[in-house]
Amino acid sequence: MDITAPIIELSASTFLIVCPFLFLAGLVDAIGGGGGLISLPAYLIAGLPPHMAVATNKMSSTCGTSLATFRFIKNGLVSFRLALPSVVAAIAGSFIGAHISMVVPEKIMLYVLIGILPVSAFLVLNKKLFHDNGSDSVTLDKRTYITAVTAAFIIGIYDGFYGPGTGTFLIIAFTVFAKLSIKTANAQAKVINLTTNITSLIIFLLNGQVLIPVGIAAALCNMAGGYLGAGMVMKNGAKIVKPSILLVLFLLLLKVLNVY
Numbered sequence: 001m002d003i004t005a006p007i008i009e010l011s012a013s014t015f016l017i018v019c020p021f022l023f024l025a026g027l028v029d030a031i032g033g034g035g036g037l038i039s040l041p042a043y044l045i046a047g048l049p050p051h052m053a054v055a056t057n058k059m060s061s062t063c064g065t066s067l068a069t070f071r072f073i074k075n076g077l078v079s080f081r082l083a084l085p086s087v088v089a090a091i092a093g094s095f096i097g098a099h100i101s102m103v104v105p106e107k108i109m110l111y112v113l114i115g116i117l118p119v120s121a122f123l124v125l126n127k128k129l130f131h132d133n134g135s136d137s138v139t140l141d142k143r144t145y146i147t148a149v150t151a152a153f154i155i156g157i158y159d160g161f162y163g164p165g166t167g168t169f170l171i172i173a174f175t176v177f178a179k180l181s182i183k184t185a186n187a188q189a190k191v192i193n194l195t196t197n198i199t200s201l202i203i204f205l206l207n208g209q210v211l212i213p214v215g216i217a218a219a220l221c222n223m224a225g226g227y228l229g230a231g232m233v234m235k236n237g238a239k240i241v242k243p244s245i246l247l248v249l250f251l252l253l254l255k256v257l258n259v260y
Contacts, residue, residue: 010211010213010214014046014047014214015214017042017045017046018042018043018214018217018218019218019221020221021039021041021042022039022060022218022219022221022225023224023225024225025037025039025042025222025225026064026221026222026225026226026227026229027225027226027229027232028225028244028248029065029225029226029229030064030068030186030225030226030229030230030232031229031232032167032168032171032186032244032247033165033166033167033168033169033170033171033186033189033193033248034167034168034247034248034249034251035061035167035222036057036061036165037165038251039060039218039222040053040054040057043056043214043218046214048211048214051209052209052210052211054204054209055201055209055210055211056209056210056211056215056218058197058201058204058210059201059204059205059210059212059215059219060215060218060219060221061222062194062198062201062219063219063222063223064222064223064225064226065190065193065194065197065226066194066223067223067226067227068190068226068227069187069191069194071227071230071231072186072187072190072230073187077183077184077186078187078188078191079138079140079188081140082138082140082144082145082148082188083191083192085145085148086148086151086152086192087152087191087195089149089150089152089153090152090153090155090159090195090196091156091195091196091199092153092156093152093153093154093155093156093157093158093159093160094156094157094159094160094196094199095160096156096157096160097156097157097159097160097161098160099160100157100160100161104161138180143178144179144180147173147177147178148174148178148188151170151173151177152170152192155169156196165248166193166196167189167190168249170185170188170189170192170193171185171186171189174188174189182233183233186233
C-alpha cells in the first residue's frame with residue numbers, strides 16, 4: 001500500500017481548528033488518558049489525510065505526554081523499578097498487536113471493545129474496586145510486578161492493534177488490580193504511553209508522514225494542556241480522574257458505534 005505523504009497546503013483555519021482541540025486533548029489525556037479520542041478527529045476535521053493525521057497526532061501527543069510525565073516524575077510519582085519492566089512488556093505487546101492488526105480485520109477488535117467498555121465503566125463506578133488507595137508510594141512486591149507487567153503487555157497488544165483509550169485502560173488496570181493510588185497509576189501509565197508514542201513517532205518521521213509545522217503548533221498546545229492536567233491530578237486525584245475516565249469511555253463507545 002502506497003502511503004507516500006501528499007503535499008498539503010496549510011492555511012490559518014488548519015491551525016485554528018487543531019490548536020484548541022489539542023490543548024483540550026492534552027488536558028484530558030493527562031487527567032484520565034484517552035486524549036487521542038479528541039486530537040485525532042481534530043486533524044481529520046482540519047483536512048489532513050488519515051495516515052498524516054495519525055502520524056502528526058503522534059508528534060503532538062508525544063510532546064504532551066512527555067511534559068505530563070516529566071511533571072509526574074518531578075513530584076516523585078513514578079517508580080522506575082516498576083516502570084522499566086512495564087515499559088518492556090508494553091513495547092512487546094504493542095509489537096505483537098501491530099502485527100496482528102495486519103492480518104485480523106479491525107471489526108474484530110471493535111466487537112471486543114463493545115464488551116470491554118461496559119466492564120471498564122463498571123470497574124470505575126464500583127467504589128469498592130476503583131478508589132484511591134491512599135499513599136502514593138508503591139509497594140514493590142511480587143503481586144504488583146506481575147499485575148503491572150501483565151496489564152502493560154495485554155493493553156500494549158491493544159495499543160498496537162487499535163489504540164484509542166490505552167492510557168485510560170492502563171490507569172484502570174493499575175488502580176484496580178495493582179492497587180496503586182490513582183495519581184501513581186496515572187504516572188505509571190504515562191511512562192508506558194510515552195515509550196510507545198516515541199517508538200511510533202520515529203517510524204512515522206522516517207517515512208515522512210508527519211506534517212511538521214502543524215505538529216509543532218499542536219505539540220505546544222498539547223503540552224500546555226498536559227501540564228495543566230497533570231497539576232489538576234496531583235491536587236484533586238480521584239475527583240478529577242474518575243469523571244474524566246468515564247467521559248473517555250463514553251467517547252470511545254460513540255467512536256465504536258459510529259463505525260457501523
